[in-house]
Amino acid sequence: MKMKKEALNLEKLKSKISGNVLTAASEEYDSARTSWLLSVDQWPEVIVVAENTLDIIEAVRFAKANGLKVAVKNTGHGVALPANDNMLIVVGSMRRVYIDPINQTAHIEAGAKWIDVLEKAQMEGMAPLMGSSSDVGAIGYTMGGGMGWLARKYGLSVDNVISYDMVTADGELIHVNKHENNDLFWGLSGCGAAFGVITAMEINLFPVKTVYAGSLMYPREVASEVFVRYREWIAGIEDDWTTTISIENYPPLPIVPEFLQGKSAVVVRGCYAGPVEKGEEIIKSWLDWMEPMANLFGAIPFKDADTISDDPKDPIPATARSLIINELSDDVVSIMLKRAFPQNEPTPLFAAEIHHGGGAMARADKDAVAYSQHDAPFILNMVGLVPTPEMNLAYTEIANGIKNEMEPYSTGNVYMNFLAGDEKWNQTKDAFTPEAFNRLITLKNKYDPENLFCFSLNVPLE
Known part of the structure; x- marks a missing residue:
């Protein structure tokens, strides 16, 4: 672990991003690494507190170039494996939400909680398909399915996504919907954390007051x-x-x-x-x-x-x-x-x-x-x-x-x-069904062949 720390040129990373780069010596390290789910304790080598999508791009590129795997944290409600000795990208500062009242949609950034969406949507007489708590990250919740209190009437959150923006394992930003990168759209809608970092999504809203x-x-x-x-x-x-x-x-x-x-x-x-x-x-x-x-x-x-x-x-x-x-x-x-x-x-x-x-x-x-x-x-x-x-x-x-x-x-x-x-x-x-899981493995090999995103979900390489 000491050799890895000495090999990392963190000053170079710091010069490229707007957010913070933290190590165990940083004052903010403990609060940044801690998840809502306190039963999971993690000690990343490097924490990048992202302020925008460009920060995430630079963080992923740095991680890949330096042999670090990447985990992502918003609230930390859904942590699986701890990101020990690797990179943790914290997206909680990216909470911007834009409501389109005409088309009844919302554009949501990576760190937005459901409360951020709910408050703005309700002002327009609409509601998102959130779960039992508005304190949960909207994107992480949605990628896991999203069975909330309106589910039997309007469906699952995952079935009401219009598009995603994702940073790939190569550090490229791509737009994903049913027409662009449609194979990945299918996979992100239920297993997104295995393929990249979702920086934003667009969803349907519904007329509920x-x-x-x-x-x-x-x-x-x-x-x-x-x-x-x-x-x-x-x-x-x-x-x-x-x-x-x-x-x-x-x-x-x-x-x-x-x-x-x-x-x-x-x-x-x-x-x-x-x-x-x-x-x-x-x-x-x-x-x-x-x-x-x-x-x-x-x-x-x-x-x-x-x-x-x-x-x-x-x-x-x-x-x-x-x-x-x-x-x-x-x-x-x-x-x-x-x-x-x-x-x-x-x-x-x-x-x-x-x-x-x-x-x-x-x-x-x-x-x-x-x-x-x-x-x-x-x-x-x-x-x-x-x-x-x-x-x-x-x-x-x-x-x-x-x-x-x-x-x-x-x-x-x-x-x-x-x-x-x-x-x-x-x-x-x-x-997943066996057929769906085999298809996810194929997508994993295509979009993340080095298993950079390995902490949240276990989709193996062939």
């Missing part, structure tokens, strides 16, 4: 009944509804409402993108069926969509695994109740949330993008709080137990945005 959304929280003791009621409800649900059902285990901490501290609950969440009165009617049928511990449903401007899931904003030591489930049968429910709730001691499994698929997601053109889980009936997301190696080990045992027991009811596939750390890298292949 107000939704009826929130959650119903029921005690652990009635979880089985709630799952059955939820299963019956979604059997005939209209596409205006996007919903989940979740088992949640709350730590005894002040950040948790007092009535939930140290307890477990089953939570039904939903977002209704139709008339508010109709949404109220549906939720009233739930209230008539059984009074919940808490009813957090109400009419909200879509700019407040974060309140539906209330995901944490501050960095946490967390990890996640996912699984595509074919059905919500009695056996599946039984496995969830047995494995996801704590038994004799506290559990590191914070939430096991099942997302209901179908609707516009299933109707998308499946040949247009590499993303391969359009037909997933249900996607399970298992989130663990793992501040210590012991808790990580305990979480792994629980998650593996759920996956093993679910095997008869699962496709064996995964959803990329619900993977973190090693699991994201180890299970990249499981997110």
